[in-house]
Structure formats: C-alpha cells, structure tokens
Amino acid sequence: MTNAPEPSVAGSPTYIHIDGQDIKIVAKMSLPRVVVFDNFLSLEECEGLINGVEHKIEQSTVVDETLNKAVAHSARTSSGSYYHRGQTELVARVEERIAKLLNWPVENGEGLQVLKYEVGQEYRPHNDYFSGASSSFMVSGGQRVGTFLMYLNTPARGGGTSFPDSGLEIAPQAGSALFFSYINADSSSKTLHAGTPVLEGEKWVATKWLRTGKF
Numbered sequence: 677m678t679n680a681p682e683p684s685v686a687g688s689p690t691y692i693h694i695d696g697q698d699i700k701i702v703a704k705m706s707l708p709r710v711v712v713f714d715n716f717l718s719l720e721e722c723e724g725l726i727n728g729v730e731h732k733i734e735q736s737t738v739v740d741e742t743l744n745k746a747v748a749h750s751a752r753t754s755s756g757s758y759y760h761r762g763q764t765e766l767v768a769r770v771e772e773r774i775a776k777l778l779n780w781p782v783e784n785g786e787g788l789q790v791l792k793y794e795v796g797q798e799y800r801p802h803n804d805y806f807s808g809a810s811s812s813f814m815v816s817g818g819q820r821v822g823t824f825l826m827y828l829n830t831p832a833r834g835g836g837t838s839f840p841d842s843g844l845e846i847a848p849q850a851g852s853a854l855f856f857s858y859i860n861a862d863s864s865s866k867t868l869h870a871g872t873p874v875l876e877g878e879k880w881v882a883t884k885w886l887r888t889g890k891f
C-alpha cells in the first residue's frame with residue numbers, strides 16, 4: 677500500500693480484473709487526480725444498493741465545521757441515506773472491490789452514502805476534505821484523501837459531476853465510477869467539484885470517502 681489511494685493504472689491497462697468483475701478504465705487525468713471506470717458495478721448490484729435504502733432516504737445534510745454537526749443546506753438539495761461498513765453482503769463485496777481497485781484498506785473508508793437527486797436537485801461546488809485541522813469529523817480516521825463515486829442509474833439528462841477548475845464533467849452512467857484524490861487537502865488538488873442539476877429523470881449515486889487512517 678502506498679500513502680494515498682490510487683488505482684494500478686501505470687502502464688495504461690484497459691481493464692482491471694477484480695474477483696470476476698472486468699472493470700474498464702475509461703479516462704484518467706493527473707491534475708485534478710481523476711480516474712473514470714466503467715462496469716465497476718453490475719446493474720444488479722446498482723439496483724441492490726438502491727433497494728436497500730430506498731425506504732429510508734431523508735433530506736441530505738452538509739458538514740458544518742463551526743457547529744460540529746451535519747446540517748441541511750440549500751447547496752445540497754438531494755436526499756439520501758447511509759450503509760454502515762459491511763452492513764450487507766452486497767455492501768461488503770463492493771467495499772472489498774473498492775479497496776482492491778484503489779489499493780487502500782477497507783478500514784480506512786467511511787460507510788457508503790447513497791444519494792438520490794430528482795429534477796432540479798444538485799450538489800453545488802464543494803470540496804470533500806475537511807477544512808479545519810481541528811475538525812471533530814477527523815477524530816476518527818483523520819482527513820479525507822479521496823472520493824469514490826459510483827453511479828447507480830443513468831438519468832436521461834443532466835446530473836454530471838463537474839470539476840469547475842478544469843472544465844471536466846463526468847456523465848453519470850449506471851455501473852460506472854469516478855475516483856478523485858486530494859492528498860494535500862487544499863485547493864492545489866483542484867478537486868472542487870459539483871453534482872450538476874438533474875434535467876430529466878432521476879439520479880442515484882453511492883459515495884465512499886477514503887481517510888488517511890482507520891475510520
């Protein structure tokens with residue numbers, strides 16, 4: 677293991693095979709550090725992750741580091757829910773696949789967050805790392821160093837994940853996944869990003885945040 681999550685894409689393989697899943701490497705970028713994958717999840721796995729939380733989704737929150745708690749905010753209009761790490765056989769299998777793909781221990785990952793966006797809903801530009809060195813969110817696991825975002829369905833229009841500093845936008849496609857990392861946890865990582873508004877249909881994603889230490 678290295679000191680940062682990173683897929684083994686040196687040498688430009690077109691596929692990475694993990695436990696019977698042929699994961700396609702679609703695109704990579706060095707700054708921001710971004711790698712896009714297709715066929716990370718099967719369609720059955722996408723449906724399973726949605727079905728497991730659909731009955732209990734609630735208005736999403738954002739981290740307020742001043743109040744030291746998660747609060748509702750107009751910048752994030754989606755709804756969502758969480759899985760604890762290893763909560764179901766499916767969740768454990770997906771987490772194991774992420775750990776192998778990114779060469780990063782399962783124990784250094786937060787539980788999976790699942791988000792649902794309806795037409796007009798979005799997640800405005802933000803960073804996933806914590807800005808305050810003394811944030812209470814860092815007591816367990818330390819700083820976030822990477823994000824692995826899995827697209828669970830394909831909205832008809834809109835709902836891409838954009839990186840405004842570089843003009844990059846990833847289109848959501850069921851089963852595909854976006855990895856980006858920010859080892860320095862500051863703006864030099866160029867990982868400011870947004871979930872653009874869904875224009876038609878709905879969008880479901882699952883996010884795994886990766887920490888420096890055991891979470």
Ligand code: PD2
Nearest residue numbers: 799836837869870871881883
């Ligand atoms: O749903 C997205 O595309 C998105 C965009 C930005 C999700 C997140 N951030 C996140 O979960 O942090």
Ligand code: ZN
Nearest residue numbers: 802803804869
């Ligand atoms: Zn984010």
